[in-house]
Amino acid sequence: xxxxxxxxxxxxxxxxxxxxxxxxxxxxxxxxxxxxxxxxxxxxxxxxxxxxxxxxxxxxxxxxxxxxxxxxxxxxxxxxxxxxxxxxxxxxxxxxxxxxxxxxxxxxxxxxxxxxxxxxxxxxxxxxxxxxxxxxxxxxxxxxxxxxxxxxxxxxxxxxxxxxxxxxxxxxxxxxxxxxxxxxxxxxxxxxxxxxxxxxxxxxxxxxxxxxxxxxxxxxxxxxxxxxxxxxxxxxxxxxxxxxxxxxxxxxxxxxxxx
Amino acid sequence: xxxxxxxxxxxxxxxxxxxxxxxxxxxxxxxxxxxxxxxxxxxxxxxxxxxxxxxxxxxxxxxxxxxxxxxxxxxxxxxxxxxxxxxxxxxxxxxxxxxxxxxxxxxxxxxxxxxxxxxxxxxxxxxxxxxxxxxxxxxxxxxxxxxxxxxxxxxxxxxxxxxxxxxxxxxxxxxxxxxxxxxxxxxxxxxxxxxxxxxxxxxxxxxxxxxxxxxxxxxxxxxxxxxxxxxxxxxxxxxxxxxxxxxxx
Ligand SMILES: Nc1ncnc2c1ncn2[C@@H]1O[C@H](COP(=O)(O)OP(=O)(O)OP(=O)(O)O)[C@@H](O)[C@H]1O
Ligand SMILES: [Mg+2]
Numbered sequence: 001x002x003x004x005x006x007x008x009x010x011x012x013x014x015x016x017x018x019x020x021x022x023x024x025x026x027x028x029x030x031x032x033x034x035x036x037x038x039x040x041x042x043x044x045x046x047x048x049x050x051x052x053x054x055x056x057x058x059x060x061x062x063x064x065x066x067x068x069x070x071x072x073x074x075x076x077x078x079x080x081x082x083x084x085x086x087x088x089x090x091x092x093x094x095x096x097x098x099x100x101x102x103x104x105x106x107x108x109x110x111x112x113x114x115x116x117x118x119x120x121x122x123x124x125x126x127x128x129x130x131x132x133x134x135x136x137x138x139x140x141x142x143x144x145x146x147x148x149x150x151x152x153x154x155x156x157x158x159x160x161x162x163x164x165x166x167x168x169x170x171x172x173x174x175x176x177x178x179x180x181x182x183x184x185x186x187x188x189x190x191x192x193x194x195x196x197x198x199x200x201x202x203x204x205x206x207x208x209x210x211x212x213x214x215x216x217x218x219x220x221x222x223x224x225x226x227x228x229x230x231x232x233x234x235x236x237x238x239x240x241x242x243x244x245x246x247x248x249x250x251x252x253x254x255x256x257x258x259x
Numbered sequence: 260x261x262x263x264x265x266x267x268x269x270x271x272x273x274x275x276x277x278x279x280x281x282x283x284x285x286x287x288x289x290x291x292x293x294x295x296x297x298x299x300x301x302x303x304x305x306x307x308x309x310x311x312x313x314x315x316x317x318x319x320x321x322x323x324x325x326x327x328x329x330x331x332x333x334x335x336x337x338x339x340x341x342x343x344x345x346x347x348x349x350x351x352x353x354x355x356x357x358x359x360x361x362x363x364x365x366x367x368x369x370x371x372x373x374x375x376x377x378x379x380x381x382x383x384x385x386x387x388x389x390x391x392x393x394x395x396x397x398x399x400x401x402x403x404x405x406x407x408x409x410x411x412x413x414x415x416x417x418x419x420x421x422x423x424x425x426x427x428x429x430x431x432x433x434x435x436x437x438x439x440x441x442x443x444x445x446x447x448x449x450x451x452x453x454x455x456x457x458x459x460x461x462x463x464x465x466x467x468x469x470x471x472x473x474x475x476x477x478x479x480x481x482x483x484x485x486x487x488x489x490x491x492x493x494x495x496x497x498x499x500x501x502x503x504x505x506x507x508x
Contacts, residue, residue: 077386
């Protein structure tokens, strides 16, 4: 479990995160949701240590990473997999080499063992056959899947995903979401996903943290999200035309209760 | 303001170099990358070096012949002067200024693109020392290969001058060759090699620094690329003065 307590982060004189506290549970898909610019990426970067918060605590299974020495942080990072907003694949290396990279850097496996593991991960994300291609030669959705394969290559205990389905069509988004959810449950990983996609929220939101303008506004799961009285969250949830029309339809036909 | 900025930048540059020259995470990988960079930065520059050296050698010879008009000066002094110019300045300072454009800009754009597409963050997340992993092989590879480029440059410049003497009747080829060998000072070659190695270090470290700390997008990578080349050129000229003072006097 990852626990965040009273996190504050500001850039120059602009405070991006105000006193945010949250819990991310093991074996569940934890979602951070919020509008563009609300501070989701900054929050995630603080969690993984790419940014240093001004104050607060970040506890990975009880260990406060902000007190970690350089060596301890390095050890922790071998347990972390991360999926970046833009995939961040190494574009001078093939898909296979990308997935093998963490294995080559951090294990003493033989070449054939690495190959097996990399092929296993690629198979897990349904990408067998693309291993010889370069990242520029495959589609955005495939790049995301390669990035997932690379992130799980070392069997991480913690998986962080920044907008795993931005720029993807709804169907591919669902595939990626299901993949992340399956991996989380299969290997009992603590998964934290940033998203502003309501589809993902309703599909895989087991533990949802809503951030608005840098404040943590609401915590809950996908079954509670319609019935919340929180105004900012309602605005966010019903921002898509389909949802708001549905809500009006339901309201005018008198079926207020959701089912 | 400019002064404090420069001092702050110099401090950042030093701590950057500290991270670059940390012990590699895995030695075998860094070794492979060094070989790779020798081929990418060094061997791939050989054609450019040969082309410019032939022309510059030829131009030097013609210029010398035009300027050495006094009947008291022997014809071989053209060869001698060409040789000394090539050894003292052309094969190191001028060559490195040109390579700063080719090698420097390619390094800034490669590392800068990795920065803006979060590839460097991805390395850091995995626990890799990205500065060491990306930059150290470039510095080691290029610095090691620089003497080879330097020697190629010297040799082909002399050939360029020789071709002028063969295809024109400015001076007899035999006089030119005699001039190349006359009053030869071995130290000049060492002086040139030392300078070129220092310049190679400047080119790679400065341009890596500019690439590594890019903020923004493709536009900023382009700007950083220009800055990297300009700043490395200025430092090459500055160290040219310092090293000449130290080594030749
Ligand atoms: N390195 C930085 N320096 C200064 N300000 C920053 C920096 N990174 C983020 N910010 C600011 O922090 C705020 C939150 O940004 P963040 O990237 O976390 O948003 P986000 O919720 O991830 O949005 P999106 O959904 O568009 O990715 C923004 O207003 C941004 O300008
Ligand atoms: Mg973001």
